[in-house]
Each structure stands twice: as structure tokens, then as C-alpha cells.
Amino acid sequence: MIAILGTGKMGEALMSGLLRAGFKSGQIMATARRVERAEALRESYGVRVVSNIEAAKSADTLILTVKPQDMAGLLAEIQPYVPADRLVISAAAGITTAFVESRLGTDVPVVRVMSNTPVLVDEAMSVISAGAHAGEEHLRHTEELLKPVGKVLRIPESQQDAATALSGSGPAYFFYLVEAMVDAGILLGMPRSAALDMVTQSIVGAAIMLRDSGEHPVILREAVTSPGGTTIAAIAELERHSVRAAFLAAIEAARDRGRELAAG
Ligand SMILES: NC(=O)C1=CN([C@@H]2O[C@H](COP(=O)(O)OP(=O)(O)OC[C@H]3O[C@@H](n4cnc5c(N)ncnc54)[C@H](O)[C@@H]3O)[C@@H](O)[C@H]2O)C=CC1
Numbered sequence: 318m319i320a321i322l323g324t325g326k327m328g329e330a331l332m333s334g335l336l337r338a339g340f341k342s343g344q345i346m347a348t349a350r351r352v353e354r355a356e357a358l359r360e361s362y363g364v365r366v367v368s369n370i371e372a373a374k375s376a377d378t379l380i381l382t383v384k385p386q387d388m389a390g391l392l393a394e395i396q397p398y399v400p401a402d403r404l405v406i407s408a409a410a411g412i413t414t415a416f417v418e419s420r421l422g423t424d425v426p427v428v429r430v431m432s433n434t435p436v437l438v439d440e441a442m443s444v445i446s447a448g449a450h451a452g453e454e455h456l457r458h459t460e461e462l463l464k465p466v467g468k469v470l471r472i473p474e475s476q477q478d479a480a481t482a483l484s485g486s487g488p489a490y491f492f493y494l495v496e497a498m499v500d501a502g503i504l505l506g507m508p509r510s511a512a513l514d515m516v517t518q519s520i521v522g523a524a525i526m527l528r529d530s531g532e533h534p535v536i537l538r539e540a541v542t543s544p545g546g547t548t549i550a551a552i553a554e555l556e557r558h559s560v561r562a563a564f565l566a567a568i569e570a571a572r573d574r575g576r577e578l579a580a581g
């Protein structure tokens with residue numbers, strides 16, 4: 318039995334992925350803070366929505382998907398009911414396995430995960446790290462849960478805040494880029510829906526080329542960039558506006574914010 322504690326956007330996305338991957342609704346429990354939310358989850362997915370304590374007592378795997386700020390409260394609530402034979406998977410930005418272990422106070426295995434919202438279309442990037450009491454079997458079990466909904470990579474926990482900044486938040490940067498490019502289309506007099514179609518198909522095509530060709534992104538970009546042509550005119554402006562430096566600073570800021578969230 319798997320329980321998802323704090324079933325908001327990420328928790329629901331993970332739960333729907335597990336169901337698409339073949340888990341039965343009877344194998345999954347969810348917890349929610351609001352009654353209407355509990356009812357909506359029950360109705361949409363047919364899962365049992367229970368209290369945090371009941372979930373902690375009866376599920377073998379607990380997936381914690383509350384906000385980092387709510388993690389201490391949730392751990393305090395479930396602490397008396399989590400024996401050391403549970404696997405606890407924490408999906409919150411910034412929260413370390415040591416934080417979870419110290420709050421639970423037993424030798425419970427903890428795996429830290431950072432996934433992202435493309436879990437909704439089975440294209441998540443999930444990175445996982447083992448805590449002090451988690452071994453190969455716990456990492457493997459976590460991979461089995463996450464593989465059906467995307468790619469899974471094991472990384473040292475010291476890189477988790479960087480991964481959060483890069484792939485956890487990553488989809489937001491691409492959506493932001495799409496917004497900006499659609500605005501550019503509007504500036505050039507395109508209808509909004511046509512501009513959105515053009516940009517969306519371009520980003521999908523580029524992403525698939527990048528993933529499937531195995532080519533370095535520089536090679537793929539150079540193939541589009543004709544001497545004296547249109548693309549280099551655009552790239553020159555991006556460089557003039559320090560867009561690369563902005564990305565470096567932005568992702569560093571996201572990493573630092575992850576560290577602050579851990580500090581509470
Ligand atoms: N949204 C995203 O793209 C990503 C989010 N995350 C992480 O996932 C976690 C959740 O983020 P979201 O789903 O965006 O937030 P959210 O606010 O949609 O979901 C959190 C849910 O937990 C519930 N909750 C809080 N305390 C609770 C408690 N004691 N008992 C039961 N339910 C409780 C809230 O009512 C809410 O529904 C965060 O820790 C975030 O760092 C990770 C990767 C990507």
C-alpha cells in the first residue's frame with residue numbers, strides 16, 4: 318500500500334501517474350487538509366482518502382508531498398506511527414533526508430526525490446538520493462514507482478538543491494520562454510493562437526531532436542544559424558541582453574532559495 322500525504326498539485330500528479338502505470342486505486346491512499354479536496358480526490362481517482370495518522374500506520378510506502386514549510390508539522394503528526402520498516406519518500410524542495418530522519422527519530426529509510434510537473438504526461442525528470450538508512454532496495458523501489466512516469470536519475474544528495482533549480486523548476490522556465498516568444502509574435506502582428514501554435518510546435522520539435530539525436534545543443538543550434546542570416550541576428554540581441562548570464566543567475570537563485578527553505 319502506498320500513501321501520498323498532502324495531495325496537492327505534485328501529489329495528485331504522482332498519484333495519477335501511478336494509476337496510469339497500473340497500480341489499482343485500492344493500493345493507493347491519499348491525505349488532504351481540506352474536506353472538499355478529499356472528496357474531489359475520492360471522486361476523480363477512487364482512492365481512499367484517510368488521515369495522515371491512518372496513512373502512516375497502514376501504508377508501507379509514504380510519499381510526502383506537502384510544501385517544505387508544512388513538512389515539520391506533518392512529520393511531528395505522523396512520528397509516533399512510522400515504524401522503521403516503512404519507506405518514506407520526501408518530495409519537497411530543500412528538505413534533506415537528515416531533516417526527515419531527525420523528526421521521525423527512528424532508523425526509517427528515507428529517499429529524497431525531486432520530480433517535476435511533466436509527471437502529468439509521463440515525461441517527468443525525477444532525481445533521487447538515499448538517506449542514512451536507505452539502501453539499494455529502497456532506491457530500486459523508488460525507481461519502480463517513478464520510472465513509469467518519466468526518467469529517473471540517482472544523484473548525491475549534495476546535488477539535490479541544484480537539481481531542484483534545474484529540473485524541478487525547469488518546466489517553468491520553458492513556459493516563461495514560450496510566453497515571451499508568443500508576445501514577440503504578437504508584436505510582429507501574428508494572431509495569438511497562431512503564435513502559440515508555432516512556438517509550441519517549435520519547442521516540442523527542438524526538445525525531441527535534443528533528446529533523440531544525441532547531438533550537443535550547440536551543434537543543433539549551429540545547424541539553424543546561417544551565416545549572415547536571421548537566427549544570428551536574434552542571437553546577437555540575446556547576447557546583448559545577457560540572456561545566458563540571466564539564466565546562470567536565475568538558476569543559482571533558485572538553488573539558494575532551496576537551501577533557505579531547508580533552513581526553515
Ligand atoms: N509544483 C511543482 O512543480 C513541484 C513541486 N515540488 C514539491 O512538491 C511539494 C508540493 O508542491 P505543490 O504540489 O506544488 O503544492 P500544493 O500546495 O499544491 O500541495 C501541497 C498540499 O499539501 C496539503 N497539506 C499541507 N499540510 C498538510 C497536512 N499536514 N496534512 C495533509 N495535507 C497537507 C495542502 O493542503 C496542499 O493541498 C513541495 O514540497 C514542492 O517543493 C517538487 C517538484 C515540482
Ligand SMILES: O=C(O)[C@@H]1CCC=N1
Binds near residue numbers: 410481485486
Ligand atoms: O517552486 C518550488 O518551490 C517548487 C520546487 C520545484 C518546483 N516547484
